[in-house]
Amino acid sequence: MQAELTSAPVCQVDLLIAGGIVVTMDGDRRVIADGAIAISDGRIVAVGPTLVIEATHSATERIDATGRIVIPGLINGHTHLPMTLFRGLADDQDLDEWLQHTIFPAEAMNVDEAFVRAGTRLALAELIRGGVTTVCDMYYFEHAVAEEMAGAGLRGLLGQALIDFPAPDSADHNAAMACMERYVDSWQGHALITPAIAPHAPYTVCDDHLLEARRFADRHGCPLVIHLAETRHEVAESRRLKGAAPVEHLAALGVLSEAMVAAHVVWAEEHELDLLQRHGVGIVHNPQSNMKLACGVAPLPSMLQRDLPVGLGTDGSASNNDLSLWEEIDTAAKLHKLISADPKVVTAQEAFEMATIRGARALHLESQVGSLEVGKRADLAVLDMEAINQLPLSSIYSALVYATKASDVRTLVVEGRVVLRDRTLLTLDEAAINAEALTYRHRIVERLGLDSGAAAG
Numbered sequence: 001m002q003a004e005l006t007s008a009p010v011c012q013v014d015l016l017i018a019g020g021i022v023v024t025m026d027g028d029r030r031v032i033a034d035g036a037i038a039i040s041d042g043r044i045v046a047v048g049p050t051l052v053i054e055a056t057h058s059a060t061e062r063i064d065a066t067g068r069i070v071i072p073g074l075i076n077g078h079t080h081l082p083m084t085l086f087r088g089l090a091d092d093q094d095l096d097e098w099l100q101h102t103i104f105p106a107e108a109m110n111v112d113e114a115f116v117r118a119g120t121r122l123a124l125a126e127l128i129r130g131g132v133t134t135v136c137d138m139y140y141f142e143h144a145v146a147e148e149m150a151g152a153g154l155r156g157l158l159g160q161a162l163i164d165f166p167a168p169d170s171a172d173h174n175a176a177m178a179c180m181e182r183y184v185d186s187w188q189g190h191a192l193i194t195p196a197i198a199p200h201a202p203y204t205v206c207d208d209h210l211l212e213a214r215r216f217a218d219r220h221g222c223p224l225v226i227h228l229a230e231t232r233h234e235v236a237e238s239r240r241l242k243g244a245a246p247v248e249h250l251a252a253l254g255v256l257s258e259a260m261v262a263a264h265v266v267w268a269e270e271h272e273l274d275l276l277q278r279h280g281v282g283i284v285h286n287p288q289s290n291m292k293l294a295c296g297v298a299p300l301p302s303m304l305q306r307d308l309p310v311g312l313g314t315d316g317s318a319s320n321n322d323l324s325l326w327e328e329i330d331t332a333a334k335l336h337k338l339i340s341a342d343p344k345v346v347t348a349q350e351a352f353e354m355a356t357i358r359g360a361r362a363l364h365l366e367s368q369v370g371s372l373e374v375g376k377r378a379d380l381a382v383l384d385m386e387a388i389n390q391l392p393l394s395s396i397y398s399a400l401v402y403a404t405k406a407s408d409v410r411t412l413v414v415e416g417r418v419v420l421r422d423r424t425l426l427t428l429d430e431a432a433i434n435a436e437a438l439t440y441r442h443r444i445v446e447r448l449g450l451d452s453g454a455a456a457g
Helices: 002-007 050-056 081-086 095-110 113-129 142-152 173-187 207-220 232-242 246-253 270-279 287-292 300-305 325-340 348-355 357-362 396-402 430-448 452-456
Strands: 011-023 031-040 043-049 057-064 068-072 074-079 132-139 155-162 193-199 224-228 260-264 282-285 310-312 380-384 409-414 417-421
Touching: 011 043, 011 050, 011 380, 011 396, 031 050, 043 050, 050 057, 068 396, 074 260, 074 282, 074 310, 074 325, 074 357, 081 095, 081 113, 081 132, 081 430, 095 430, 113 132, 113 142, 113 417, 113 430, 132 142, 132 409, 142 155, 142 173, 142 193, 155 173, 155 224, 173 193, 173 207, 193 207, 207 224, 207 246, 224 246, 232 246, 246 270, 270 300, 282 300, 282 357, 287 325, 300 310, 300 325, 310 325, 310 348, 310 357, 325 348, 325 396, 348 357, 348 396
Parallel strands: 011 057, 011 068, 074 132, 132 155, 155 193, 193 224, 224 260, 260 282, 282 310
Antiparallel strands: 011 031, 031 043, 068 380, 380 409, 409 417
16 A cells, blocks of 8 residues: 555645544545545645545645644525624514614614625624635625625625615615626626625515516526525514415415525425425524524424425624524534424534535535535635543534534635634734724714613623
8 A cells, every 4th residue: 555655646736734534524424534635726636544645645835634623614504794793783672673673774874885894804704713614695785795705715605685675785676686787797707706686585575576586596597595484473474465474475476496595494384395395495594593583493303304405504793693603503403402302303413514515505505615525615624622622522523513612713724725824814904804893883883872881881
């Protein structure tokens, strides 16, 4: 074996990550005890034992992962990045009150392109530190979100919001669709950014406009992102006004499709899950946001039994209040054990799959990301596993789901580019971001007439 390795041709690559426990999340769920990954031109060209990979590859740059775990970059399947500047602005309210009386007024008074850029930069710093490499976002001025994300080096499926009232970036529907055309056309084909159309929800976008959004997605070959069946109130109003629950209504309308990424799906009955499966809809479970807003608990065990493409999302920091996907992984596993009174429901491995390869399926990106396999995008995280909260390490999936924290992320690579090295951000100015966020916070509090002392405390 050694002679074969010695005589093997050496392939020159850009980056080699070697010596760690490699959790591939490939079809066989291989875990390589002493593994290495070779990367060239932003893609993975080899994955295997360190001895083999180092004998057959020479790298311009090498990262020593000895004593650490290497995982696919995490996938945050649903969020609103600029709303990080609204963190903690409105807590302990139900969704309708939170939206109508705090968030919509706050957006009307504060959101412009500069706000979106500042909030996105703040969110990106948190996401990078937390090991997230792919994000599905929905907001206004999404071209600005895309520019900030591409500059920071993260991967995004980014939905330009569509809503049936005047928005910060468009006065009416026609203006919104014109903006949508420009946005999607300008970003299609980008290495990191997948542009999408994002009708907010069936209760804020009329049927005609939902159908127009579906046709737009078909015409441009882009994803369609939407909130769906998030609250009991939404379902009741849909039945009252449209004669069917939201999932049923969208199916009858002809809006469900393989291009759709549906966030929440808390209130869906068994036959509605069958509809989502039949139409190939990706689903994103947001357990902590749903808990905090008392929206309910999504039927995740039934989704997993059907092998639905369901991932995990944090939702925005205005409703969560952080962007840690590690907390969502842990919560997803534990919440459903509690609700079902069955500790075997949503295993640690299943929970971790939702943040990686199944989460990639939810965004229809499984051919590109979600696992460490030859040919896929080189998106990965290196984790320290020697923190006191990690010791002793017995089971890989147990450690990743029930013990790992965002602070355990040491290095992050996206498209073969190192964006976090030894916990230092390489593509963002953290001090400037923090100062800018505090400036916006004071401005928001003042405009809303809030008690600045209480807000600071």
